[in-house]
Amino acid sequence: MSFPDFTFSLLHQDGAARRGALTTPHGVVQTPAFMPVGTRGAVKAVTHRDLEDLGAEIILGNTYHLYLKPGDDLIARAGGLHAFIGWTRPILTDSGGYQIFSLAERRRITDEGAEFRSHLDGSRHLLTPERAADIQAQLGSDIAMVLDECIATPADRESARVAMERSVRWAARARRRFLELRDEPGSVPSVRATNPGQAQFGIIQGATHHGLRTESVQATREIDFEGYAIGGLSVGEPPEVMYDVVAHTAAQLPDRQARYLMGSGMPDDLIECVARGIDLFDCVLPTRNARNGQLLTRAGPMAIRNARYAEDPLPPDPECGCVTCRRFSRAYLRHLYMVGEMTAATLMTLHNLYFYLDTMWRIREAIMFSTFETLRLEFRRTFSRRPQH
Amino acid sequence: MSFPDFTFSLLHQDGAARRGALTTPHGVVQTPAFMPVGTRGAVKAVTHRDLEDLGAEIILGNTYHLYLKPGDDLIARAGGLHAFIGWTRPILTDSGGYQIFSLAERRRITDEGAEFRSHLDGSRHLLTPERAADIQAQLGSDIAMVLDECIATPADRESARVAMERSVRWAARARRRFLELRDEPGSVPSVRATNPGQAQFGIIQGATHHGLRTESVQATREIDFEGYAIGGLSVGEPPEVMYDVVAHTAAQLPDRQARYLMGSGMPDDLIECVARGIDLFDCVLPTRNARNGQLLTRAGPMAIRNARYAEDPLPPDPECGCVTCRRFSRAYLRHLYMVGEMTAATLMTLHNLYFYLDTMWRIREAIMFSTFETLRLEFRRTFSRRPQH
Numbered sequence: 174m175s176f177p178d179f180t181f182s183l184l185h186q187d188g189a190a191r192r193g194a195l196t197t198p199h200g201v202v203q204t205p206a207f208m209p210v211g212t213r214g215a216v217k218a219v220t221h222r223d224l225e226d227l228g229a230e231i232i233l234g235n236t237y238h239l240y241l242k243p244g245d246d247l248i249a250r251a252g253g254l255h256a257f258i259g260w261t262r263p264i265l266t267d268s269g270g271y272q273i274f275s276l277a278e279r280r281r282i283t284d285e286g287a288e289f290r291s292h293l294d295g296s297r298h299l300l301t302p303e304r305a306a307d308i309q310a311q312l313g314s315d316i317a318m319v320l321d322e323c324i325a326t327p328a329d330r331e332s333a334r335v336a337m338e339r340s341v342r343w344a345a346r347a348r349r350r351f352l353e354l355r356d357e358p359g360s361v362p363s364v365r366a367t368n369p370g371q372a373q374f375g376i377i378q379g380a381t382h383h384g385l386r387t388e389s390v391q392a393t394r395e396i397d398f399e400g401y402a403i404g405g406l407s408v409g410e411p412p413e414v415m416y417d418v419v420a421h422t423a424a425q426l427p428d429r430q431a432r433y434l435m436g437s438g439m440p441d442d443l444i445e446c447v448a449r450g451i452d453l454f455d456c457v458l459p460t461r462n463a464r465n466g467q468l469l470t471r472a473g474p475m476a477i478r479n480a481r482y483a484e485d486p487l488p489p490d491p492e493c494g495c496v497t498c499r500r501f502s503r504a505y506l507r508h509l510y511m512v513g514e515m516t517a518a519t520l521m522t523l524h525n526l527y528f529y530l531d532t533m534w535r536i537r538e539a540i541m542f543s544t545f546e547t548l549r550l551e552f553r554r555t556f557s558r559r560p561q562h
Numbered sequence: 563m564s565f566p567d568f569t570f571s572l573l574h575q576d577g578a579a580r581r582g583a584l585t586t587p588h589g590v591v592q593t594p595a596f597m598p599v600g601t602r603g604a605v606k607a608v609t610h611r612d613l614e615d616l617g618a619e620i621i622l623g624n625t626y627h628l629y630l631k632p633g634d635d636l637i638a639r640a641g642g643l644h645a646f647i648g649w650t651r652p653i654l655t656d657s658g659g660y661q662i663f664s665l666a667e668r669r670r671i672t673d674e675g676a677e678f679r680s681h682l683d684g685s686r687h688l689l690t691p692e693r694a695a696d697i698q699a700q701l702g703s704d705i706a707m708v709l710d711e712c713i714a715t716p717a718d719r720e721s722a723r724v725a726m727e728r729s730v731r732w733a734a735r736a737r738r739r740f741l742e743l744r745d746e747p748g749s750v751p752s753v754r755a756t757n758p759g760q761a762q763f764g765i766i767q768g769a770t771h772h773g774l775r776t777e778s779v780q781a782t783r784e785i786d787f788e789g790y791a792i793g794g795l796s797v798g799e800p801p802e803v804m805y806d807v808v809a810h811t812a813a814q815l816p817d818r819q820a821r822y823l824m825g826s827g828m829p830d831d832l833i834e835c836v837a838r839g840i841d842l843f844d845c846v847l848p849t850r851n852a853r854n855g856q857l858l859t860r861a862g863p864m865a866i867r868n869a870r871y872a873e874d875p876l877p878p879d880p881e882c883g884c885v886t887c888r889r890f891s892r893a894y895l896r897h898l899y900m901v902g903e904m905t906a907a908t909l910m911t912l913h914n915l916y917f918y919l920d921t922m923w924r925i926r927e928a929i930m931f932s933t934f935e936t937l938r939l940e941f942r943r944t945f946s947r948r949p950q951h
Contacts, residue, residue, distance in 0.1 A: 504640060508632045511631065514604045519904075
């Protein structure tokens with residue numbers, strides 16, 4: 174936590190909900206924050222300018238994808254990911270572990286690392302904790318994540334323990350490499366670190382087993398990172414189970430460091446997990462669902478292809494202030510979606526991201542005014558995961 | 563030309579090049595103007611807001627596509643195309659004839675009209691001159707086009723004559739219907755006209771045969787439209803042949819009415835045809851080529867997939883002021899294009915449309931300062947149709 178370019182300030186608390194400010198080499202992120210997912214150096218279907226207009230203060234890049242194409246060496250030669258993609262605000266990169274688990278072919282996990290074949294061309298790769306740190310040093314993200322082992326759920330306690338313990342060993346190796354790259358520049362000749370102020374977060378594993386989560390927190394805290402993430406959730410378990418694990422885990426994480434819940438979630442997940450002490454979120458839902466024709470609104474999800482919207486002159490959410498809702502009808506969006514116009518994806522992504530980022534804004538404001546519980550209860554009353562009509 | 567909502571004012575001439583202002587029920591269009599093509603109610607890969615930022619004063623909608631989906635009845639019930647798509651500036655619609663010629667299946671042309679099967683579902687349709695006027699009345703575009711017969715080129719003189727003469731007969735029927743709809747509202751019970759100030763343009767045919775073009779002009783002028791288009795060009799003939807036909811035809815069109823060259827063209831076509839008296843253009847090139855990875859620049863076309871751009875830090879055109887060139891490198895655009903990110907299409911479309919609209923802006927300015935010939939010669943010197951590098 175002492176590295177000068179990277180600090181987390183706790184501004185206010187309301188119950189377990191935290192209002193903070195994360196200072197990074199590329200600027201400050203007001204937390205709780207949602208990070209739109211910019212998989213391959215772009216948030217799908219929108220431009221950087223759109224994201225800035227929406228008030229996105231940080232985006233996420235996927236190391237697995239960027240490593241395969243265009244390659245971290247090329248990005249490093251361009252001066253790092255910020256320079257390469259022309260995005261000047263903070264970026265967090267994942268380690269690639271989750272994509273190896275979910276996308277890559279014929280993966281084999283050993284203590285050394287994760288061996289896999291590219292889903293693009295079948296080429297063979299080995300991602301070790303050190304290599305994942307190297308790649309992210311070359312990408313020069315503001316926050317790098319350690320390589321962890323992701324497992325299928327539900328996981329029995331023994332498999333979960335094996336993966337958790339391996340993740341802890343990998344975290345220690347990743348941290349060693351990270352510090353070496355940071356404190357002895359040039360010590361790894363093949364690596365061109367492009368962001369000297371990069372921070373590194375550890376990841377807590379242990380599936381849904383409270384005991385394993387506690388062990389993981391202790392061992393990971395001992396390694397000492399600039400922040401901590403909770404991994405291995407939002408992988409199919411019921412929301413209440415996730416909320417329990419988040420509450421149990423977050424409570425044991427250091428107060429003065431940022432806490433990031435990886436890969437969640439639905440809009441109500443954001444509120445419920447802020448209520449349990451989370452500061453940072455990322456999720457493909459608002460962007461992916463938009464491309465599949467699902468709008469997320471205060472009342473719940475809306476499938477725009479539904480025939481009932483064919484002549485509906487209302488905006489997706491009449492109370493929403495986004496550029497899509499201020500100008501376009503459900504009927505027009507449905508038409509664009511049904512004929513396959515790209516603009517459908519763009520306009521619906523703009524709405525969904527606005528909804529997510531606006532929800533975070535309302536959360537931050539509510540915490541500052543100590544009215545967060547009111548907001549949470551209002552959200553529970555009005556938001557339903559069932560499709561709207 | 564007397565209809566109050568629709569006027570064309572000639573502001574200045576420089577040689578045959580004309581600087582004008584086209585007043586429509588949805589606002590004024592400074593001419594010479596380029597109309598981005600919004601086929602199905604959206605210009606592909608960009609938003610209306612992007613188009614407004616780019617300074618697009620008018621867009622084109624395709625009657626064939628909108629008639630099939632979502633249908634002109636639905637659009638009329640929504641209040642017309644402007645209301646349905648949320649675009650408040652002028653719109654021109656074509657008649658559908660060209661798409662029947664280029665897209666539809668098993669078309670059969672008789673004196674009655676064009677019988678065809680939808681390229682979407684094989685359903686059978688008959689588009690008559692009257693029906694094309696009805697559909698466009700329902701769409702409520704600011705400028706409607708008459709149905710004309712498009713033929714394959716090169717066309718022998720006899721086929722060209724048959725099609726031209728049929729187009730003239732169709733034009734007379736289209737005009738009769740248009741005036742009936744305009745002057746006796748409600749006279750065609752099945753038609754809900756949504757723009758009482760709609761204008762209608764006739765179309766000059768005759769392929770590359772000067773004599774036929776002259777005959778077509780005389781017969782079409784006799785019918786008397788608010789403006790005139792030159793059709794049947796940009797269909798494969800060499801540029802010089804097109805320029806000759808344009809010069810020959812435009813010179814015979816009324817001075818005080820707008821002249822629209824349909825479906826052209828490359829950037830140099832715009833300049834050369836303005837030099838021959840054209841006021842309005844539309845073309846899918848800037849948008850379609852962007853989606854296929856071709857950037858159009860002052861120097862010429864650039865295929866972004868070329869490996870030479872993989873690490874090129876320059877913007878597509880270092881002298882261009884568009885949002886893409888001010889922020890992004892060729893290397894990044896190439897990466898986005900190669901991995902198939904939609905954003906590649908968006909960013910390259912933004913550039914190409916900026917280039918087209920900026921070229922029109924420079925043309926208008928040059929005409930006002932009577933320096934158009936200098937601009938034309940400069941463009942000829944710097945712009946090449948051959949790919950760059």
